[in-house]
Amino acid sequence: MKQAVFPALPSTNVHSLIGRHLSAALAETGDPDDRMFLIADRFHHAALAAMTLGISPISLLQAWQDWMLHLSISPGKQQQILRQLGRKQVRLSKFILDCALMGEKAECCIEPPPQDHRFKSPAWEKFPFNIYAQSFLLTEQWWHEAATGVSGVTAQHERLVEFYARQMMDMFSPGNFALTNPDVMQTMLRENGANFLRGWGYMLSDAMKATQIQKEDSAFNPGANVAVTPGEVVYRNDLIELIQYAPATETVQAEPILIVPAWIMKYYILDLSPDNSLIRYLVDQGFTVFCISWINPDERYRDVSLEDYIDRGVMTALEAVEAITGSEKVHAAGYCLGGTLLAMAAAAMARDGEDRLQSQTMLAAQVDFDEPGELGLFMDESQLSFIEDVMWLKGYLDQWQMAGAFQMLRSQDLIWSRMILEYMLGQRPGTSDLMAWNADATRMPYRMHADYLRQLYLNNDLSQGRYKVGGHDVHLEDIRVPVFAVGTTTDHVAPWKSVFKLVHLFDTDVDFVLTSGGHNAGIVSEPGHPHRSYRKLFYKHGGPHPDADDWEKQAKVEEGSWWPQWSNWLKRQSSGTVPARAVGNPKRGYPPMCNAPGTYVKMK
Template structure:
């Protein structure tokens, strides 16, 4: 054995150990977590002033709370001791206003408040570690919330009395059924109501191009005339494309086609171990650029409206910047849905991004060639633990309600894998190093700059986005030298985008910053803009028309023969890959 081969063997052993550990921790690095808590504990121990403040705060708050609790036993109308955050829905029901449940709820909120104070503002603790420790405290507190237990949840007790305990019997059945589904890897029976090609992803069209990475779908026109410039949609590859073509009533694709647009959509291949060496540049060249070539061949002599969603929007931005560098002007406009281009403030997802965590995840992916869907879902569930874990447990196991499934939830369960090399590059070059906004990201061996993009941009952000926080999406104003129309809509990362006209309780804010306008900070922007009731789809569609060159006859589906002759009907074959 040579001296050079020894480190490789040792590295392989380390990676194998980390890969096995990762399967038990859902991809979370124990070292990253331990370092964060050690940083907090050491600096806490060296901050006697902070400890004194915490002790004083605890004693004073406890005394005040005990006085309030004594009054609450006699007065159900007493104002809350602690006001929950606006997004906290756990204790809104009337049952929580009655003693002793009002005291239980307020006592729990007091614990949350104190632990937030205890984990934040410790001198010397890094911002990243401080956020991790505070987040971890919230996760543990969520576990012991009185909403999660039979004896301390008044809604569960009331339902149990009314149903004679049948809710608990149904809850046991729901629990057992879920255990069996996890063992057998079968889908929820309710999810079978939603099937791709039948009532999901069923807008008519053809697959007009296919390579090892993508299928390109072209949708049939439904109007006699269409806008001259076609639309090319680049969805995220972390999930199946049909988030934008759900049921017929909320399909963005169908809406665009019915408004007289020619629409193309990428459908990504679900990577396997054989695709471990696919890179970010492969996703740009074999994905965006090859499909753009197909679109401009099928619809010749016309520019293209590029549309990207989440990671797909970041990829579209990379492609557009590379094209701008090379004087390629085939994009007429660019639309970005919940897309980050500067990752310096990427929200709570950054809790899972540091050198230790990425190195750990690399070892997991090295072992199997990709990041598995279950390993990805763990982090996203923690970000929305109440919605995705605890409220589900209470409603299905304690209240005995049938699992609620709709088209969006069915799509959400249809995740895809991430190839080893591409995902490593994505995490390191974008999240960890922020190379894209800094002008260090390379395509074709040369760096690109987003500021080179001169085509008009329409950017959409959602107010309750845990994946791409709206203030992070807003940074596009500071990066590009072109006109930016920005929309802030209510809803989350997905529900805010699936925002069909007629949907109740939808509203948005919109404004355009011209290239020469001064920058307005995000919070000031939100305070300035009027709230408009309805769907942002409508002003976006008007913006597309405004940036088009008139109506023409619809193009054929693909080309009669050659590289872009129709291959099969939409939704194609890649969408069915498991």
């Protein structure tokens, strides 16, 4: 059996990093002077990234320049913007007059979007706070109208300008300042300012954790109260631990399930608390479940490639599952980037004539990155080169850089509302298992993540049949096993319409479920969870391809969790039942090694 073998971890201080990179450059063939110039640029870019939160200033400047130059030669658009500004001023003036005459009965001149909850408190209906809110919403709307619809601006640049304009507007929302936020003012008067003292304490505590002066103290720890479904690690190499879960029924479905989670996150999003664990649910439904737990890589993994993740991750795990269970077929399921990785592996197996999958499940996983959602905002040549230089310096992409990008996508909810609640109102809500997992971030190796971003996000090679596995192109249309796919309605990471494109790319039957919730909460949607609903589509291979928008309008909304739909589908795809299997198979070289959740999930 292969065991993990790690080289010694080198020092990570700046001087040692510079020395190692310079030594490596001098050792390479070719002109050393040229390599030194390139290294100097990379060090400079990495230093800039520390000040810009990993965002390329050139990419941002190009977007604003594109917008401003095209706006400067569009007198019609200029006049339209000015006219809209004047009309909004008139609407606001009328509202102020109505407030003077009618008080709180004055009808608002603009309503916030459904997803904007900043002004839901009844206190915002009182003077002068209602005027602050209405003025801000009108200004925000005007900026959106000004940033979009300028003839000649590229679609990518228009989206960037609109996005960063929205970020700036979010920063200056009246709710972010104590004197213009009625809830903060009321709390201050009621508590004589004690809320600010508590908030100051929370701010200091967060600052200390951010600088590692104080360690994070989580109420949820893998193996203690999350990731507690009984099981054993039955295989380990330098990239994965493979966990097999103990059976909970006397008989199980003949084909086991292999779950491939994303490497950008710890696997236990699928095995949180016992009452919302998808893995436990599958085990209780009579399945033999295996799950990959990826290592949290450091600079020793800088040259590990995306194909290594396929070969030493998915394919090696698949071989172990087959050897342990004796089953020739496996139900494979991939979540987020793990689903993308699974699709690559499945297409490669189909290309090579390997009939090893009984079914394939894609959970919030994209295979076409033409419309990847707001994460695509950070993907152009300038931004990608900037990120590559950042990763090149350390050998990996750090957690804080990924977390910053995700928080920017939902700054209203993840940044400003939290600051108001904790630092101004002095209220710190308790941590949930999902929140604790979300803070338990991972790193990503330099070469692997550069491959992923450039070949998938930037070039969209996978959907175009240009992505190579084993030196040869893979084609998604070669996948012929039945597919179950899940999209979530408010997904900012893998928008459901982007996920839906797999219906058109796989040449097979597809059961597609659209569930309420976001990228994580929509998947962690156990039976009995309140306010959960879903729609479902069955696409028969060979039939006309459905349009996502039309289907969403016509599909019946069903209340409850989508988990039973998937469990029943898996049982229909299975060939029957067999007696429950023991964990591991020592005779075939896969003895149980340690209790789940294993060791890799605990690596910081």
